[in-house]
């Protein structure tokens with residue numbers, strides 16, 4: 001499936017330049033809107049036009065369970081993945097609440113929840129009920145890893161076909177900060193202890209155990225960083241594959257995709273391995289509290305818009321950025337120019 005891809009839509013340097021010129025003429029100091037200007041430039045480059053379209057948006061939340069949860073690496077019980085998936089579609093989770101404030105639809109995709117999900121609002125794309133415990137075997141087969149990417153791609157394509165102009169991605173998956181740490185450590189060739197964080201709030205003792213589990217799994221299965229599908233299959237998760245597919249689809253379609261926190265960062269390392277430079281198509285929303293965040297951002301030249309010390313996941317940070325995009329649309333529509341006011345700068 002990956003061999004059939006048509007390639008990412010090129011970033012339009014012309015549209016970026018036009019957007020920056022437009023912003024430079026607005027009645028404000030040059031670059032006065034800082035990172036917000038870079039955000040508008042980036043969207044223009046991705047969409048290939050200065051007339052950016054961002055009104056209709058959807059957050060895709062990939063939900064799956066993890067065998068490694070059985071190793072005691074999380075503070076949170078396994079069934080929270082299932083409970084929050086249903087709760088999310090009922091509108092009551094963090095991402096559901098923030099998405100509502102930002103006029104964004106939310107779609108939970110069951111790509112591997114360890115439960116029979118009998119909620120018709122949750123999209124059923126289950127591969128199986130959770131991955132294999134990475135201390136006992138590779139997380140999934142290579143075929144399952146490719147299937148997860150294909151599912152994410154297809155769900156994103158459907159969202160785009162339904163008219164969504166911006167995508168956000170989030171996830172649910174108890175213990176997925178463990179596998180995200182494993183992926184990031186392998187893909188960036190960094191020590192596990194420099195990447196691992198507290199996830200959904202673990203103690204110092206459990207944090208050391210989390211490091212030990214990841215190091216043991218990497219030593220056992222020897223995931224090959226030069227082969228990102230190998231890494232995803234040996235120490236990954238279904239929801240991470242889904243996110244990778246959504247990233248590829250958005251980048252091919254010229255649709256801006258806003259990534260969320262640490263789990264999206266792990267997906268990005270896989271997507272970058274498959275398509276070097278895909279980060280140019282992706283908006284980094286916030287700097288997750290997890291330790292490896294800065295390593296990922298630096299590696300791909302990303303600069304997250306928000307620093308809020310958040311560690312919820314779900315896509316909560318990604319949908320917050322929609323309010324910044326709306327602010328920039330209002331700037332573009334309502335502000336007049338330096339020329340209108342006869343202001344001339346002498347530097």
Ligand SMILES: O=C(O)c1ccc[n+]([C@@H]2O[C@H](COP(=O)([O-])O)[C@@H](O)[C@H]2O)c1
Pocket residue numbers: 073074075076171172173174175176177178198199200201260261262263264288289290310311312313314
């Ligand atoms: O996205 C993040 O940066 C993030 C950081 C910490 C926790 N989470 C969320 O919490 C869950 C994973 O935490 P844990 O401790 O079970 O690995 C999972 O459902 C994530 O959505 C997410």
Ligand SMILES: Cc1cc2nc[nH]c2cc1C
Pocket residue numbers: 076080084171172173200312313314
């Ligand atoms: C309550 C709760 C909600 C979550 N959403 C994503 N991960 C989560 C972890 C917990 C513990």
